[in-house]
Amino acid sequence: MDALSQLASGFGVALEPSNLLWAFAGVLLGTAVGILPGIGPALTVALLLPVTYGLEPVSAFILFAGIYYGAMYGGSTTSILMNAPGESASIITALEGNQMARAGRASAALATAAIGSFVAGTLGAFALTFSAPMLADLALTFGPAEYFALVVLGFTTISSVLGGTPARGLLSLSFGLALGLVGIDLQTGQARYTLGAPQLLDGIHVVVAAVGLFAVGETLYLASGPRAGEEVTRVRGFTWMSREDFSRSWKPWLRGALLGFPIGGLPMGGAEIPTFLSYSLERRLSSRPEEFGRGAIEGVAGPEAANNAAVAGGLVPLLTLGLPTSATAAVMLAAFQQFDLQPGPLIFTTNPALVWGLIASLYLGNVMLLLLNLPLAPLWAQLLRIPTPLLSGGILVFATLGTYSLNHSTFDVGLMYLIGMIGFVMRRVDIPVAPAVIGLILGPMAEQQFRRALAISEGDPSIFFTRPIAGTLLLLALFAVVVPPLWRSLTSGFRRNRE
Amino acid sequence: LISKSDSTKDRVERAVFLAVVALGLFVLVGSFSIGLGAGYDRIGPRFFPQVVAAMLLLSGSSLSWGVFRRGKSSAGEHRRPMNLRAIATLGVALASSVLLLERAGFIPTATVLFWLAARAFESRRPWRDAWVGLVLSLTAHLAFTRGLGLALPGGFLGSLF
Numbered sequence: 136m137d138a139l140s141q142l143a144s145g146f147g148v149a150l151e152p153s154n155l156l157w158a159f160a161g162v163l164l165g166t167a168v169g170i171l172p173g174i175g176p177a178l179t180v181a182l183l184l185p186v187t188y189g190l191e192p193v194s195a196f197i198l199f200a201g202i203y204y205g206a207m208y209g210g211s212t213t214s215i216l217m218n219a220p221g222e223s224a225s226i227i228t229a230l231e232g233n234q235m236a237r238a239g240r241a242s243a244a245l246a247t248a249a250i251g252s253f254v255a256g257t258l259g260a261f262a263l264t265f266s267a268p269m270l271a272d273l274a275l276t277f278g279p280a281e282y283f284a285l286v287v288l289g290f291t292t293i294s295s296v297l298g299g300t301p302a303r304g305l306l307s308l309s310f311g312l313a314l315g316l317v318g319i320d321l322q323t324g325q326a327r328y329t330l331g332a333p334q335l336l337d338g339i340h341v342v343v344a345a346v347g348l349f350a351v352g353e354t355l356y357l358a359s360g361p362r363a364g365e366e367v368t369r370v371r372g373f374t375w376m377s378r379e380d381f382s383r384s385w386k387p388w389l390r391g392a393l394l395g396f397p398i399g400g401l402p403m404g405g406a407e408i409p410t411f412l413s414y415s416l417e418r419r420l421s422s423r424p425e426e427f428g429r430g431a432i433e434g435v436a437g438p439e440a441a442n443n444a445a446v447a448g449g450l451v452p453l454l455t456l457g458l459p460t461s462a463t464a465a466v467m468l469a470a471f472q473q474f475d476l477q478p479g480p481l482i483f484t485t486n487p488a489l490v491w492g493l494i495a496s497l498y499l500g501n502v503m504l505l506l507l508n509l510p511l512a513p514l515w516a517q518l519l520r521i522p523t524p525l526l527s528g529g530i531l532v533f534a535t536l537g538t539y540s541l542n543h544s545t546f547d548v549g550l551m552y553l554i555g556m557i558g559f560v561m562r563r564v565d566i567p568v569a570p571a572v573i574g575l576i577l578g579p580m581a582e583q584q585f586r587r588a589l590a591i592s593e594g595d596p597s598i599f600f601t602r603p604i605a606g607t608l609l610l611l612a613l614f615a616v617v618v619p620p621l622w623r624s625l626t627s628g629f630r631r632n633r634e
Numbered sequence: 635l636i637s638k639s640d641s642t643k644d645r646v647e648r649a650v651f652l653a654v655v656a657l658g659l660f661v662l663v664g665s666f667s668i669g670l671g672a673g674y675d676r677i678g679p680r681f682f683p684q685v686v687a688a689m690l691l692l693s694g695s696s697l698s699w700g701v702f703r704r705g706k707s708s709a710g711e712h713r714r715p716m717n718l719r720a721i722a723t724l725g726v727a728l729a730s731s732v733l734l735l736e737r738a739g740f741i742p743t744a745t746v747l748f749w750l751a752a753r754a755f756e757s758r759r760p761w762r763d764a765w766v767g768l769v770l771s772l773t774a775h776l777a778f779t780r781g782l783g784l785a786l787p788g789g790f791l792g793s794l795f
Contacts, residue, residue, distance in 0.1 A: 185778065185782065185784060186782065188782060188784060189782050189783050189784075302693055302696055302697050302700070303693075303697070305689065305692075305693045306651075306654060306690075306693040306694065306697060308689075309654075309658075309686060309689040309690045309693055310654070310657075310690070312686045312689065313657060313661055313686050313690060316661070316682070316683050316686060320668075320679040322679065323669070323678075323679050325668060325669050325679055327664075327668055327679065327683065328661070328664055328683075351728070354724065354751070355721060355724055357755075358717060358720035358721060358723075358724055358754045358755060359716050359717050359720060359721055360715075360717065361715065361717075362755070362756060522757070523755050524751070524752035524753075524754075524755035524756070524757035524763065525752060525757075525763070525766055527751050527752070527754070527755050528747070528748035528749070528751035528752045528763070528766075528767060528770075529748065529770060531727070531728075531731075531747050531748070531751050532744045532747055532748050532767075532770060532771060532774065533774070535731055535735075535743075535744065535747065536740070536744070536774055536778065536786070539735070539740075539786065539787075540778065540784045540786070543785060545732060545735050545736050545787075548731065548732060548735060549732045552728040552731070552732065555728075556728075560646075560650055561650075563646060563716075564643075564646060564647045564650050566650075578682075578686070581682075582682040585677065585682070586677045586681075586682075589677050594677075
């Protein structure tokens, strides 16, 4: 039970009064910013990055964990009360939860989301406690070939999963990879694609791209469309649910957690897939499938649980391999790099206080969020009443502030605006922006590992296929590319034959 | 000032996908001006950019081809009107922010950015927007410089606090 003693030492770190305070500040800030319509968890984490600059790394990441989870809770409140999902993983909650809210059951929807998030978040943290050290041990055997194969698998699944069609996902990913080329090549020390600008020698920071795409791009997109006033459902008093709601919710919570954690840990774009899977599973298992789409509590309970468990699941590859599986995790990785920390198997031995303090703070953050959300939901809902013009102005101000404070550079601010304009165009033609953020951070990693692997094998490419783990991962990547279109053409052929 | 947009969506899509092809060509051509590095490096610094260029060319041209093949059949299918005035206002807001930041300092820059953004979203209360923007910028400036110890361009107003 090595993990338990490690976790105990982690609690020792997280329960220090100052760290407890940082965890609380994190969940408070994360909820407050995450609840604002149009601000998803990735943007919340990116915008709040400067807040952590003055802190010790351990405190900074405890604060961060709180922000991350707080943003998830805040996002579900927004989806339920005003049908404005801040990110793709909240679409289901917006669908089903908003129907409940309109039918006067907002309190039950908020309660099942909050308690389900708590249950799944805690189970997820528990699973993380035990699986992360095991994966870290396995990852110690990984060489450059394995890392390269892992990143390629991530590329293929992310571009085929996020966005309407694989071609659009691939386009977005390629754009991110192209942005990742900019800067000094670490192996040879040469500048690439810097266009003579010295500010680009260090490359394009992930936060610059994420804030540009998610804040500026989204604001431009919102401004370009019709002015639709979304209705905000009112809630009063302590949010709670009836015994019947509870008995309908607890199984979806557990099933959602079981789906969310492992899938969130795979390189498949984070929480989007498990929430959709949980929704369709609950609809299939329900004795009242006709209620789905009209406000079925199972359709909120399951996906919300899956969403939060997937966040914990996503921390497994992030901490043990340094591999982000979602845009939010990509921003988290950038935050680690800001502190000169490289997540990976070694961080468990070189910096145990940080890793286990972070994991322990996930348990604490979930308790805090439950206590903050159940009684205070009506208070949080007040934030939804901020008029759109003021909210958009505030988003742009804080996007500018956060980007400037990365390197004290106006150049970065201009670059962020420019990337935002590109993000706006992408949104207008239905190209997903999340793969670009992931590509930007994973591209340089893929290139490094690829070149290192070939340096080890003295140029022999068979290193990628003869090592069992690398070969298996690349085979899976090939499946991810080939199988879905093949499956589609086969089934459509079959359908045509039957007609 | 809302543009008509029946087949504009196709036109915009085609332009975007062709721009991606152009970016792919740019990356490809640019890769040849990267020096080859030392001989011990098996895969040089040109290889990966060329792979990325190929990906850009492939995805851009296949999507362009899709739009071309779809042709006029889908024109008008996705009507999505574009509010050009709002976009132009935000463009001015962003440009002013880049130009003002170092010269005027953070507080006036952020106030102007905030105020212009509110205009883009058709706020009818310019005075309120100005006050809210000023108070927000001032609070953020104080919180970041005093509270967190980060440096922001001060300018005249910043030097007063």
